[in-house]
Amino acid sequence: MTASCGGRGFWQQRADVVVIGTGVAGLVSALAAHRRGRKVVVLSKIGDTATFYAQGGIAVVLPDTEDSIEAHVADTLAAGAGLCDPDAVRSIVADGYRAVAELVDDGARFDEAAPGQWALTREGGHSRRRIIHAGGDATGAEVQRALDHAAARLDIRRHHVALELLHDGGSVTGVLVRNGDGLGIVHAPSVVLATGGLGHLYAATTNPEGSTGDGVALAAWAGLPVSDLEFIQFHPTMLFDGHASGRRPLITEAVRGEGAVLIDAQGNSVTEGIHPMGDLAPRDVVAAAIDARMQATGDPCVYLDARRIDGFARRFPTVTAACRAAGIDPTRQPIPVVPGAHYSCGGVVTDVHGRTEMAGLFTAGEVARTGMHGANRLASNSLLEGLVVGGRAGKAAAAHAVNSAPGRATMPEPAVRLALPRADLQRAMTRYASVVRDGEGLQLLTTELDSATPRALRSRADFEDVALTTTAAAVAAAALARTESRGCHHRSDFPDTDPAQAFSAPRVREAHSLMPAAACC
Ligand SMILES: Cc1cc2nc3c(=O)[nH]c(=O)nc-3n(C[C@H](O)[C@H](O)[C@H](O)COP(=O)(O)OP(=O)(O)OC[C@H]3O[C@@H](n4cnc5c(N)ncnc54)[C@H](O)[C@@H]3O)c2cc1C
Numbered sequence: 173m174t175a176s177c178g179g180r181g182f183w184q185q186r187a188d189v190v191v192i193g194t195g196v197a198g199l200v201s202a203l204a205a206h207r208r209g210r211k212v213v214v215l216s217k218i219g220d221t222a223t224f225y226a227q228g229g230i231a232v233v234l235p236d237t238e239d240s241i242e243a244h245v246a247d248t249l250a251a252g253a254g255l256c257d258p259d260a261v262r263s264i265v266a267d268g269y270r271a272v273a274e275l276v277d278d279g280a281r282f283d284e285a286a287p288g289q290w291a292l293t294r295e296g297g298h299s300r301r302r303i304i305h306a307g308g309d310a311t312g313a314e315v316q317r318a319l320d321h322a323a324a325r326l327d328i329r330r331h332h333v334a335l336e337l338l339h340d341g342g343s344v345t346g347v348l349v350r351n352g353d354g355l356g357i358v359h360a361p362s363v364v365l366a367t368g369g370l371g372h373l374y375a376a377t378t379n380p381e382g383s384t385g386d387g388v389a390l391a392a393w394a395g396l397p398v399s400d401l402e403f404i405q406f407h408p409t410m411l412f413d414g415h416a417s418g419r420r421p422l423i424t425e426a427v428r429g430e431g432a433v434l435i436d437a438q439g440n441s442v443t444e445g446i447h448p449m450g451d452l453a454p455r456d457v458v459a460a461a462i463d464a465r466m467q468a469t470g471d472p473c474v475y476l477d478a479r480r481i482d483g484f485a486r487r488f489p490t491v492t493a494a495c496r497a498a499g500i501d502p503t504r505q506p507i508p509v510v511p512g513a514h515y516s517c518g519g520v521v522t523d524v525h526g527r528t529e530m531a532g533l534f535t536a537g538e539v540a541r542t543g544m545h546g547a548n549r550l551a552s553n554s555l556l557e558g559l560v561v562g563g564r565a566g567k568a569a570a571a572h573a574v575n576s577a578p579g580r581a582t583m584p585e586p587a588v589r590l591a592l593p594r595a596d597l598q599r600a601m602t603r604y605a606s607v608v609r610d611g612e613g614l615q616l617l618t619t620e621l622d623s624a625t626p627r628a629l630r631s632r633a634d635f636e637d638v639a640l641t642t643t644a645a646a647v648a649a650a651a652l653a654r655t656e657s658r659g660c661h662h663r664s665d666f667p668d669t670d671p672a673q674a675f676s677a678p679r680v681r682e683a684h685s686l687m688p689a690a691a692c693c
Contacts, residue, residue, distance in 0.1 A: 182583060183356035187213040187327075188573035189566070190347050190358050192334045192387070193366030195221035196558035197537025197565075199319040200271075201364045201526070202326055203278070204566025210573050213358055214323070215332040215349060217632060220380040222368050222538065223319075223555070226312025227424035227490055228295055229305035230559070231552035232268040239300045241266050248553060251297040251454045252546025253659035254674045255400065260543035263524045264560045271559040272304070280318035282306045294429040295551035296408075297454040303552045309424050309490045315555060333632050334386065337363060337394040337533065338581035344532035346581030350635070357583065361576035362532045362569035365390065365520065366562065369538040370404075370643050371419075372636075374513035374606070375598040378410055378422040384636040385643030387539030391520040392642055393587075396529055397678035399541045400518025401643075402650035402661045405549055406607045408434070408458040410512025412473035413498035417598075421494035423476055423509055425551050428452055430487065432478035434462065435506065437471050456548045456660040459511040463607040466510070475506035511607050515554060517545040517660065518650070521678050526565025532572050532579075534565040541676075547659020590624035591637035592644075597621075601644055605651055610665040614652040621645050646679065653677060 188210035191202040198214060206212045233239045244265045249256050276282075282304045285291040292301040306314035329351065336348035338357065346359040367387030371379025388398050409423040428434070428451045434442040446461045447453035453461075462474050478484055484503050485492045495502045519541040526534035537558040544557050592600075600620045604613035624641050627634050654677070656670035657663050 181354070183353055185213060185356065185358045186578065187211050187358055187360040189213075189362045189364065189569045190215065190360040191364040191366060191566075192347065193221075193368060193537065194328060195223035195366065195368055195537060196315055196319065196555055197562035198364065198366035199323045200559055200562035201366060201534070201536055201566030201569065203319070203323055204563045205362075205570040205573075206326055208567065208570035210570045212326055213360070214326055214328040215334055215347070215358070216328065216330050217333040218382045219330060220382055221316060222379055222383055223312050223558070224316040225378070225380060225422070226315065226555055227309040227422060228426040229293060229303040229311045229552050230272060230555045231298065231303050231550065232272050232556060233265065233302060234290065235269060239302050243299055244302060247297055247299050248544070248550045249546070251548050251550040253548055253669070255546030255659065255676055257543025260524050264542070264544050264557055267560045268556050271556070271563055274563065275315065275318060275559060278318050278322040280306070280314055282314075283308065293426045294452070295425040296428065296449070296452045296458060297550045303426065303429075305426070307489065308486065309426060309488045311555070333635055334367070334390060335629065335635055336584060337365070337390050338584060339394060339530060339533075342531060343576070344530055345579040348584060350629070350632075357581050359579040359581050360573070361579040362534065362573040364526065364565050364569050365533065365535040365539055366537045367539045369516045371513045373598065373601045373640055373644050373647065375417045375602045376410065376420050377513040378407055378420060379513070380419055384640050386636065386639045387535065388519060388646060389639035389642040391528070391535070392646060392680075394530065394533075395680060396533070397521045397680050398519060398646055399521050399676045399678040400547070400650070401516065401647045402654050403517035403545070403547045403659050404513060404605075404647065405455055405515040405517055405660045406459040406511040407514035408455055408462055408511050409476055409509040410514070411494055411498060412508040412510045420512055421491075422512070422514070423491050423507055424488070425455070427476060427478050427481070427488060427491060430481050432476050432481060434458070435475050435477050436465050436469055437475070442474050454548055455551065456662070459607050459660070460662050462509075462511050473508040473510045476509050477506040478502050479504065479506070515549055517547065517549050522561075524561060524564065525568045526561050527568060532576060534569050536562040536565040547661060588626045588628070589638040589642070591627035591634070591641045592621065592624045594637050594640065597637070597640055597644055601647075605647060608662045608664050609651055610663055611652065611655075612665075614648055617648045618645075618652065621648060649679065650677070
């Protein structure tokens, strides 16, 4: 179906549920809605997802083991540094085994220690071995393979970029999209936002190229609150191969779980005396220790010594391949590593069923802030959250669609949005909002973001630059407002945790990201 706006045509589609994203959260929610008989349209701007690259595994409490829901909850709350919502954590952790079993029904296969018994590994901050994995360190590839296969019969539209959430002020009505044919609207009473993370706010990241903070920006433009965005997790061990930009390979934390140690160029331990869990301390602690050591020595990286691990190449084939591609043999030499932008603990304010403040709009996965991660995500808790909340969001979206009138969206008034050139934005974020920040730097970052200029949305890159700029402004504002250090937010000018700031601070959209209309469509 086509229509026109100011003399220019645009295409239109109808669905009960539109899902934006084809990672774990998007596909699990799409499958849940589809299995409830709803007409589902799934949008994806590119083929790549963060889900595919997940290495270490999925944290899950298996029944009839020494592990317990309470222990997993306690570890998650400890990592979250006082900002997790304990009820949300308990709800998601307790539903983990059921969600993983559903994924197995959809065809996922995990590594076994013995026939019928999953192999369990350990990662930073976990008091038990509770991480299931696949293909050694290729868990995400297996999760994505299984979900892609299960969702093969769904209506999946790739190279469709969601540009705006359409709503009537109270309820969502559809999504404004650009594809190869130009602009279009998918009308729907339910929309699930599952757009993943924002690692490309920074020059170097473990995230795939599509992780440009689109979901946070879309929600902010729709007037929805976002929260906890100052808590960006830097993975302690991103491979340092001399290249400092774009997606860089990750060295999974499970390598340390199996006995590798972090050392500096002189062979001294990086984490000794820092935390009782040493190299397996929560990620924020290890990343800050590495950052401090690099500052002290002036070296561009530290090293992960995995030479003592037996059968390294078999257990970690993905890491081995990445190291070899960089000319490093991890069985013979320590692996050079630096902290890298990895995961957004915050996002769009959402309950544990994916519900947001806007009727019909649901979010799940990395873009959502459910209260699961607080100030710092516990390793391997994000695939878990994507599975559990993705499934619940799909069910809730399906139920909402049944009880609502069909979505009738109208072509929005065109908004010219502001963008900084991507390289400038990434340079400023990397310099002023990385592992350790301070007020002066964050002010300079804000000033730079304020110099953003209007950008016509002619391409996916234009849209992503605008989304990155809006999201960076939200991160900068949150980081500036939190005058303490907590979880992954380290302020050198406020090095202590302030008990009076043990709360999340949801904020509504940053005003400077919108400009008056200038041109139609
Ligand atoms: C290298 C790496 C290793 C990791 N290892 C682990 C691990 O071992 N365990 C763990 O629990 N977590 C791990 N994580 C984190 C975890 O993989 C992610 O948080 C999770 O997969 C995110 O899933 P998602 O469905 O929210 O988003 P993604 O999987 O990133 O999918 C996002 C989707 O949204 C689409 N999209 C985005 N914007 C738009 C738009 N504007 N229009 C249309 N489509 C859009 C993208 O095309 C994509 O399809 C790792 C992450 C990385 C990068």
